[in-house]
Amino acid sequence: MHRLDQLLSSLGYCSRREARGWLAAGRVTVRGVAADDPSAKADPADVRIDGEPPDHPAGLLLVLHKPVGLVCSHDAGEGPRVYDLLPPRWLARHPLVTSIGRLDKETSGLLLLTDQSALVHRLTSPKHKIPKVYRATVDRDLAADLIPRFAAGTLVLNGEAAPCAPAALKILSPREAELTLTEGKYHQARRMFAAVGATVLTLHRTQFGPLELGDLAPGQWRGLALDCLG
Numbered sequence: 001m002h003r004l005d006q007l008l009s010s011l012g013y014c015s016r017r018e019a020r021g022w023l024a025a026g027r028v029t030v031r032g033v034a035a036d037d038p039s040a041k042a043d044p045a046d047v048r049i050d051g052e053p054p055d056h057p058a059g060l061l062l063v064l065h066k067p068v069g070l071v072c073s074h075d076a077g078e079g080p081r082v083y084d085l086l087p088p089r090w091l092a093r094h095p096l097v098t099s100i101g102r103l104d105k106e107t108s109g110l111l112l113l114t115d116q117s118a119l120v121h122r123l124t125s126p127k128h129k130i131p132k133v134y135r136a137t138v139d140r141d142l143a144a145d146l147i148p149r150f151a152a153g154t155l156v157l158n159g160e161a162a163p164c165a166p167a168a169l170k171i172l173s174p175r176e177a178e179l180t181l182t183e184g185k186y187h188q189a190r191r192m193f194a195a196v197g198a199t200v201l202t203l204h205r206t207q208f209g210p211l212e213l214g215d216l217a218p219g220q221w222r223g224l225a226l227d228c229l230g
């Protein structure tokens with residue numbers, strides 16, 4: 001059960017102060033009856049807002065095909081944001097919709113977005129070792145001996161003391177590879193290739209745990225069940 005003013009504001013419809021006006025205008029019903037008390041509590045399943053059920057009252061989990069050129073930061077000063085692809089009402093929700101881990105501005109591919117902070121913590125925690133798969137193109141031919149070097153768990157990134165966890169490298173063509181990481185150090189894929197003398201030209205995430213992009217076009221998202229990752 002939620003207070004009606006809290007329900008409207010947490011789902012991004014309006015502020016708690018504005019909710020009073022929405023109720024006075026008869027825009028909110030509970031079991032078909034116009035509600036006028038902002039402090040009244042109701043089950044979201046019984047509520048209609050402008051005749052519609054509340055928008056994802058239990059929370060949001062989305063898989064987005066992040067295009068190149070957008071940032072995962074909430075700070076619009078850092079450039080156009082992935083959040084700007086979403087319906088404006090979702091940007092006004094709280095807790096805030098945020099990405100589960102980040103992709104660099106120049107990286108494309110599978111990005112999860114949610115307002116469930118427990119999910120963010122669980123899916124970004126190094127102890128869960130969730131495999132993330134990247135497709136990289138690089139500026140020079142990749143030698144086969146990189147496969148055991150990446151798998152050894154001894155590769156040290158510039159500026160770091162601890163080595164990277166073992167990573168699976170599959171060479172797809174002389175300058176293209178698939179890299180599977182189970183941790184998320186800052187710019188890790190680019191820095192791993194840099195550590196062996198190659199510069200990443202393009203980077204695209206194809207998989208996060210069991211999730212794949214499927215036929216999502218860049219800039220598109222689809223909703224997921226909140227429990228789809230266990």
Ligand code: URA
Pocket residue numbers: 102103104107186187188189190191203
């Ligand atoms: N590794 C990177 O270097 N960049 C990303 O965006 C993700 C992984």
